[in-house]
Amino acid sequence: MTTAPPSTDPLPDVPRFTKPLLSREGRRPVRVEPVDGTALHPVADRPALGDYLRLLWQRRHFIVADARAKVISGTSGNLLGQVWLVLNPLxxxxxxxxxxxxLLRSSRGIDNFLGYLVIGVFMFGFTTRSVTGGARSVIAARSLVKSFSFPRAALPIATVARETLSFVPALLTMLVLLLFTRPGAGEAWSTPLQEISWRWLLVPLVLLLQIAMNLGLALLAARATTRVPDLNHVIGLAMRFWLYGSAVFFSFDRFISHPQVLELVQLNPMYRVLEITRDCLLYGVTPPWQAWTIVACWAVGLLTLGTVVFWRGEESYGSV
Structure with a gap:
């Protein structure tokens, strides 16, 4: 009884695929080559969280380039082009x-109501666009998600990056308006801004915390809408309700006789973001440390929660 000679295959345990070579006479396999398939993985595979974050970092240049391209293309079909980035919030x-x-005279009791309102509308609009855009980011790119393997969190991150870049001209416009919101003393909404103080330098810090919060909410919203697409409408309504609860165009001082309401409002992160920004830019007051602490806790908590929740659903996004 003869035994088979030992295998001389250099890759005995590696998945192999036939790679035919074509001849002029027709399609004819003439050689079989071993191909290493160990590095192949499903399109919807979910790596470990650390590897996932590393993959996102490796694609940072693509995310920024994609965000820039969408900022330009988003207004390219309009006559005024990118001017609408400033006109819309105005x-x-x-x-x-x-x-x-x-009409409603909610400006009563608010110093420099015009500046107060401009800060509220511009800053809250930035968060609204980031969250609602992030909620649609994965569903809008379903063909890309089903075809290529990449960390899906790049989609809501690119959306928040796009909205951040779009907010820059609006932010500069807001700062200019605050310098010229002095139509005359005497009315509560027209008290002039006296001077630029060192507290203006604190604005980038509160913006950084706001961006982190926006990103966390965008990741959570994207995860939710891939499971239940109808939540896109609910998120829009929720953002509108949040707008009214963040003192964008009125002051909560009118509820001073209801301490429970005031205590609840103090925990609202967007109310605190607007409070810090107004103190720095409008009133020349150093924001209290309690406000910074609340915003920082919300920013870190939402970003961490959003990252983990979105990562856990990584394998399901290929079926949206």
Missing amino acids: LDAAVYLVIFGL
């Missing part, structure tokens, strides 16, 4: 000024 502020400042 028009929103004008509408709220007419309704709440002139």
Whole structure:
């Protein structure tokens, strides 16, 4: 009885695929080559969290480039182009000024109501666009998600990056408006801004915390809408409710006789973001450390929770 000679295959345990070579006479396999398939993995595979974060970091240049391209293409079809990045929040502020400042007179008791309103509308609009855009990011790119293997969190991150870049011209416009919101003393909403103080340098820090919070919420919203697409409508309503609960165009001082309401409002992160920004830019007051602590806790907590929740659903995004 003869025994088979020992195998001389250099890759005996590696998955192999036939790679035919074509001849002029037709399709004819003439050689079989071993191909290492150990590095192949499913498109919807979920790596470990540390590896996932490393993959995201490796794609940071693509994320930034994609965000820049979408900022430009998002307004390219309009006659005014990127001017709308500034016009939209300005028009929103004008509408709220007419309704709440002139008709409903909610400006009573608020120093420099115009600046107060501009900060609220511009800053809260930034968060609204980041969250609602992030909620649609994975569903809108379903063909890309089903075709290529990449960390899906890059999609909501790119959306938040795009909204951050879009907010830069609006932010500069807001700062200029605050310098010129002095139509005359005497009315509560027209008290002039006296001077630029060193507290303006604190604004980038609160913006950084706001961006972290926006990203965490965008990741949570994207995860939720891939499971239940109808939540896109609910998220829009929730953001509107949050707008009214963040003192964007009125002051919560009118609820001073209801301490329970005030205590609840103090925990609202966007109320605190607006409070810090107004103290720095409008009133020349150093924001209290309690406000910084609350915003920082919300930012770190939401970013951590959003990252983990989105990562845990990584394998399901290929079926959206």
